[in-house]
Each structure stands twice: as C-alpha cells, then as structure tokens.
Amino acid sequence: MGVFGGEVKSVSVMEGDSVTIHTNIKLQTDDLILWKFGLNKTLIARINGVAKDISVYDDVLDGIFRDRLQVSNQTGDLTITNITTNHTGEYKIIINGKQNTSYRFNVTVYAHLPVPVITRDSSQCSSCSLLCSVLNVRDVSLSWYKGNSLLSSISVSDLNIRLCLSLEVEYQDTHTYSCVLNYTITNQTQHLNITHLCQTCSDCVCCCHVSEAVIRLVVSALVGVATVAGL
Template sequence: MLHTLLVLSLCSWLFGVFGDEVKSVSVMEGENVTLHTDVTELHTDDEMYWRFKNILIARIKRSLNINPTYYNNNETEIFRDRLKMDNQTGDLIITHITSHHSGRYTLKIRRNNTVSNKRFNVTVYARLPVPIITRDSSQCSSSSSSSCCCVLCSVVNVSHDVSVSWYKGKSLLSSISVSDLNIRLSLPLEVEYQDTNTYRCVVNNPITNHTQHLHITQLCHTSADSPPMWVIIIPVALVIIIIISVYIHKRKCHKGLVQTSEVPQTDEEASIDSSSTSDGEAVRFLNRPAASLNMFYAKHKKKRPEIYTQMTTD
C-alpha cells in the first residue's frame, strides 16, 4: 500500500513538472503581451516565479512583500523597464516586445504546500512590409508576350514564416514562403491584357497580412497604347534637327547683312554723295563690282533719281 502511494505521488509530481500543456502565444513586434496565470487572486502565503529560458526574471512572495520583485542583471538586460507583474493575479506583462523576447517562459506557483507549473512558448513576428506589384516582361514566355502582361509581386526584409500569394478573386493561384530572415520574396503572375478579373497579392504570417490589388488597366498596356520607342524618338530628333538648321541659317543671313552694311565708303562714293558730283562721275562708278553697284543703287536711288535712271537704262 505504501509503495502504491509513493508511485502515485511520484507520477503526480512528474506530471506537474513535465506534463503541463505548453501555451503558444504569437505577437507582433512592438506590441504588449500578457501571460496569464489563470489565478483570480493571490493568497497570503502564495508564491509565483517567472523564468525566461530558466533565468529568473520576476517573482511575488506574499509572505515577504506584497509587491513583485524584478531581477536586473546581465542575463535579464533585455527585459529592463519592460516587465510588469500583476499584484492580484501574478500575470506577467511584457511591453514593447521584440524578437529577442521570443522563447520559452515558465511559471512556478506554490500554494497550500502544492506546486504547479505553466509553460508558454512566445513567438514574436516582425512587422510585415507592404507588397509591391511591378510589370516585368522578363517573366513572360515568348509565345504569350504579345497577348499577356507579366507582373511581379515582391516584398523585402521579410522574417520567418512569411508567405506571398496571388489570388484570383477568392481562389489561390500560387504561393511561396520562406523560413529565413531578411531576404526578398518575389512571385510572378501572367494575365491577359483584356482580363477583367480581380487579382490581389497577399503577404502574410500566422497572425497578420497585407494585401495589394492589381490594376491591369493602369499597370499593363497593349501594344497600341505603348508604341515602340523609335516611333517617338525619330520624330523628336527630326524636329530638333529642323530647329537647329533654321537657327544656323538665320545666323548666317544676319551675319551677311551686318558685313554688307559695314563696307567702308570709297572716295568715289563720297564724291557722288556731295552736291557737286557730276553725272559723268556717277556713270564712271558703274565700272565697280556688282556688290558695290547693288549697295550704290540702294543708297542713292532716293537722293539722285536722275542718276539711277541713267544707270539702269545704260
């Protein structure tokens, strides 16, 4: 009989230490999390001990002090100013949690000369990035490139247990996931230009998700809407060449006029300009080159019309 009682006691103790259910708790980075003791109120002689990876981080021992005690040392530095233990229930609150706080938490409760244990597995997930959808023609096959639009949904710096998926309405088309940290995930999709279905890219982890919708009319264009680059470049280049040619021609004409107006007046021209210039001297001026004659005609037509008339008749 005594042997049976010892065996039962040992089994009960082993079940209390090793047989407790592990509660899984998932939380986003930066949020607060509460680990519940399921105790409604602490009694006078109750004791509670909270450990993280077998390191004592907080306790309540009512026989000594009604307030909780927090342990600050090198091993608990990551919890500095982040822990709060409820005086009534012993619940442990971790504020502004980070990925460094992921792991196993153990609670030991002593009450009425009995010991019970609770275990929590806390997983902290990094905040999800927003997926980005871009057009990527390199993902298209040569046979479908003329009738289809190829897009790529990408996310960067993703953490563990993150997946990227394409949905058509409510139907899952494709998905990719990763277990590593700080890498890039990309998932292609091929749709027809005239497709009117609803497509969305979803990035998610076990506790949250972000969705980006695909707008085919905005991101994808038909060949008529997007002409080849040479169709745009050649007319623009021709216009530029014409403008430059017109500018150079005008510069040359302006320069020629300036040079002509600056031809120095000869002694013979000066003598013709004077009131004493004889008709015979003006006639002899016709022996000058054609450029000088043209200048002479223009300059003296109004002053001496009789000379101009004689010169033109000769």
C-alpha cells in the same frame, strides 16, 4: 518536490504590442512566485507573498526586458509591454507554497509584414507579365489571388532576401487580382491595378523589346536610302 504541469500554452503576439501571460490562478499570501525565461531559465520576476514584495529583474539578458515587465501580485500574471522578437521563447512560472506547481508558456512574437510590391516585366510585349515581391521575410507565404480563388503560392521558412512570384494576365482582363503576404496571425495585401500596369505596346513604348525597336529603325533607314537612290 510537488506537482509540475507538463502542458505548454502557446501565445502569439505582434511586435510592438503588449501581451499578458495569464496564469488563471489566485495567489495565496504565503506563495513564492518565480517567473523565468528562455532555455537557461533566467529569473526575470519574483513575488514574495509573505513579505508582500515584487521584484522585477529587467536588466538581465542585456536588458531586453528593461522597462517592459509588470507582474500582478494577485494572480501572478506577467505583462510585457512594447514586445519585440527578442522576447520570443518559453516563459515559466514556478509557484512555491502549500501546493508546489509550475506552468509553461511558449510566446511567439511576429514582426510586422511589409506590403508586397507589384511590378511589370517591361521587356514582354505579347502579354502582361507581372512580378510580386517582398524583401527580408521569413516564415511566410506569398500568393496570387484572382478574386477569392488562389492561383499560385510560394512559402519560405528561413530568412529570404527577396521572395518573388510571377503572374501573366491579358491586357483587357477585367478580373480583380491581389498579391497576399501571409503570416500565421496576420497578412498584407497589394491589389493589382491592371489599367495602370498593363498598358498595350501602342500606349507604352517601353514594353517592346529593345531589339524589335532597333530592327524597326534599321528597316526605316534602308527604305529611306532606297528611295533616295531611286530618285
């Protein structure tokens, strides 16, 4: 049956990029090369060295590989263009020739991250309470940084409709803050503009409690009534 390699090489790539799975081998003229994908080991490419023929089966699996596959007839390298998360999985190359062998590759495709959004809780007047949030993310961490120092962090592995992390700062704080959404191989950062978001109550009426505003209005009205009655 020949010798089959047990090591699995990991390959990471961003969605929309092209990736080449390098075999680091030199094909012989009589080799028969098979590329297979997924748990069911679906055949997606074939190189017949004797017939000098390359076949690409990109219509399998509902056509997720259509017009995306390229195979080198010299090294057997497999290239996937405009890759998507549907192409995450195990790829296996089987080499049948003088020495039968195979290699496995675990490809992980990461979707592009959204930029975190920083908003303020306008109901808080005594302090500047902020919220950093992202939508529809998985396998990520969301963190607040003060300069280069980590303040707080939260992680999620399953798909989360909304991931949030809060932070409170002083109105006159001059430090730099940033909210970072992090993947294994990439991240997105949103920097905090304290001057823009953290205005004091005297500068921003909306930051005061509605109940406090109502109380002020009632007190003013009572003072007016008392003044008229005295006259």
